[in-house]
Amino acid sequence: MTDGTPPQGQLARRQGVALWRQIQQAIEAEIAAGQRKAGERLPTEAELSARFAVNRHTVRRAMEELEARGLVRIEQGRGSFVAEDVVDYRLGPRTRFSENIRRQNRDPEGRIVRIAEIPAETAIAEALRIRRGRPVILVERLALADGRPVVLGTHHFPAARFAQLPALLTENPSITAALAACGVPDYRRQVTRITARLPTPEEAELLQQARTRPVLVTEALNVDPAGMVVDVTIGRYAAGRVQLVVES
Amino acid sequence: MTDGTPPQGQLARRQGVALWRQIQQAIEAEIAAGQRKAGERLPTEAELSARFAVNRHTVRRAMEELEARGLVRIEQGRGSFVAEDVVDYRLGPRTRFSENIRRQNRDPEGRIVRIAEIPAETAIAEALRIRRGRPVILVERLALADGRPVVLGTHHFPAARFAQLPALLTENPSITAALAACGVPDYRRQVTRITARLPTPEEAELLQQARTRPVLVTEALNVDPAGMVVDVTIGRYAAGRVQLVVES
């Protein structure tokens, strides 16, 4: 295991700079230099204490500092990881996924996971102001930022009004574009309800997330400028990778 | 275990009303009558199928309907429970806990858990626009609706400006009232950041919630009408009992 990097086991003892601080700076420098990439696993505390020839407590002190600074994420029983940065997702009346992501200089991407036409459940029917059992077009779409899954959205459109949607979306996975083609050039998010729960196995799989990490669940109602309900969307956000931001 | 309630095993077969529907109505009636209280565990499907002398599938059909109506919550491997209703917590610039709760005809209550004066951590100091290490007053407060914990809030006030806060809060646990007494009759919530994670053991204990249930974590910045930062608040909401509502 000649790992290419210099031994770096040399710490200046009794020189006025605490050992743990030197270790913290060494690891910080490695992260800054890109030798350790976001999300990557760091060596175990035992390995680091061997490398720096110090006690594990000393390494721990350094790691605590790095965690406090938001550079690493420590998970009991799993290890320590270089922190990925969190995407801010602004919730506002004009929320559009791509814009929201691009504003942070990230690369948005959308993948349609499922399209189906199903009868409306009670809650959905009420929100859409149609009768229970009437057909709705269900569109499930995974949205990613820089290739990492951020949100899984399930949209419910009244089939009567948006019959062409499925065909349009298979061409281009942008919901906004598909709606424009259906005669809805603009829409507003009216209310958003937010809660959290653990993901189902499928959600965890699609979002590429541990089953023990919660998802933020949002329920939003979109209306067109005339006040007609366009769709009801259930969004499931990977809680570790997104922060919803509400500005007042 | 003679449980007082009549046997209720009599269903009308071949009378035009589906068995599962009769079962659903029977259970619904029990909940409505208050015989089964919110959060309480319902009999297992096996027990119910014995009681009504039907197949378990029939009971399941009834339970599915009840779940769809939001009356019960079915948890794989655990059982079924009478649904507690979810408090809607509106997030807006003028969010005040008591008003928010009272609007839904519930009884708000606040309990101060901890008051301390500590040096400001980096993130808090930045938000409060003071120097790191300057004293902040930390107030931890559990807020309840109808006696059920809803949110655990940790407030950080700059100690320089709000020195009298601790004394005021021990008299009256209302933050709004204490701030008014400190010369801040009004304040606005500027931004709220929302994420979710699993609770720490203490959070789970205070919120009276299972450790496997996530908490919604909000970080809010409150400012007075003059634009001065009043406090930074970290709120941890019991995800199963609250829904944050954002209106646009």
Next chain:
DNA sequence: GAGCATTTGTGCGTATGTATG
């Protein structure tokens, strides 16, 4: 599900260095 190895979290005891008065 039970058992096991791996990894981080916590507590205690000890020793030494450093700053203060």
Next chain:
DNA sequence: ACATACATACGCACAAATGCT
């Protein structure tokens, strides 16, 4: 010189979470 307080560092042991068999 001395006492005190605090930060640093080490060693050992066990708890708790995770992942695998």
